Amino acid sequence: MNSPFLFDGPGVISFSGGRTSGMMLWMTIQAYGGTLPADVTVCFANTGKEEEATLEFVRDCGERWGVPIVWIENRPRNEARGKEFAVVDFATASRRGEPFADLHDEKKFLPNPVARFCTAELKVRPMQRYLKSIGLVEWTTFIGMRADEPLRVARLANQDYGKHEVKEAPLAAAGLTVADVSAFWAAQDFDLGLPNMSGKTMHGNCDLCFLKGGNQVLSLIREKPSRALWWIQQEKNAQTAGSGAGGWFRKDRPSYQAMYDMAMNHGELFPFDDALTDCGCTD
Template sequence: MANLTPYRITGPALISFSGGRTSAFMLWQILQAHGGTLPDDVVVAFANTGKEREETLRFVHECGSRWGVKIHWLEWRPMPDRFAEVGFNSAARAGEPFEGLIALRGRLPNPLQRFCSRELKVEPIKAFCRSLGWERWQNVIGLRHDEGMRVIKKLAENDKGGHRWKSAMPMAKAKNTKRDVMAFWSEQDFDLGLHPHEGNCDLCFLKARGTLVAIIRAQPGVEDWWIAQEAAGRRFERARSYAEIAAATHAQIDIFDVLAGEEYDAECGLVCAGDAA
């Protein structure tokens, strides 16, 4: 029998659900450790940027419905509220929160200034926790035992302080790995339905060029929103533009795409996929 002790969470605590297989595995283990029902001061939240894949939205909804757990769907809003609570049907699907943030900032995020993950994920979750009357809390995130550097970084952040929360990583404590996650989902009758390289954010600018090419080829038109944001000469990454990548992709008749080995099933913002694994 699996050791569920690391998954017994003491509140107040926020379980950050990215919408990926790893964080869903973590949520299931936490539920089992608490007999199927979370304590009143332990809540689950999913922050939607409007650029999550439809598969991700369906998966989040299905996890909540099948497992009988309330998942709070949050979206960024301008000050002072910082967030709105939505649901599966009302969740943005055309990048509206992300686009609104870009308009407010007057510039695009980039690999060195990833304000998108901070503003669209971290801040709405923080504002939501404050709305519950919490001053301090645990932020429970889905980092596995085999994601060593990410775990070390979060432990260092805990030691440094400066936040209203401390990160809890029950999967790392329980020594659960990617193999455990995939074995779990192979036994379920529903799944996320995405390849690991696809990730929850459809064309995140941190993805390798080969990965972007593969996704654009598989889903023509997915690049349109990103191209529109790069109008007037703006770019998410200086060395490339989405228009250039899309044009080259559609001009190529056949190519073997080189996909990056990085897995993007991580909590964007709290654990940005661009950080070293």
């Protein structure tokens, strides 16, 4: 039986900068005997709101495993050329949320749990534009989803991504779970420099992503108050621009300014954990 880590034709490894997709990358390299073939591309899409440790981890995986990783960022629409992307690297990657803020300026409203366009606009589509720019017409993308995420894996399999792309979750196909991912990284001589909490990386993806639970956001602000400033500014900008209800990341909980104040004044935590686990951005 073929390994789920072998592509049938041109392949793309979508590396989120998390431990799960990092293990997926390593297992795919191993399946090919230590070197990825020329028609397999590894991509990391940077929103500009990742923790520095995530950027270091992406760099380290590439350097230590000897695999080129293409760093992609979204760029604003150009009147003549349409939607654009940029290829960056560890040194030039955005770190102040620039691609994300540009997207807000373009859309005139903020993403929210109902209209969560940031994943598609900042990660999926820029990556697709890059792949087409290097001549790919049809390809299979490996996504870092595990066997303990059956609902997400089922959704991945049932969605239509157009005739150019098929998405697969080889870790799930191989029956690998969060425990396997933790064990894998415990055995490596380097790791993502963010806490591993029973397999969850609370600090992963965009630092204060609106899909993270309220208590989690408060805790992340208390740990490093400056994390809140960009999110506060985006909501202020959207309100100034007259975005109305579209000027908040979440309407069902306090603004980022209010959560910042709450965190700084040791206010009460939310009575419930309102994390929305349906984030399209994988670990």
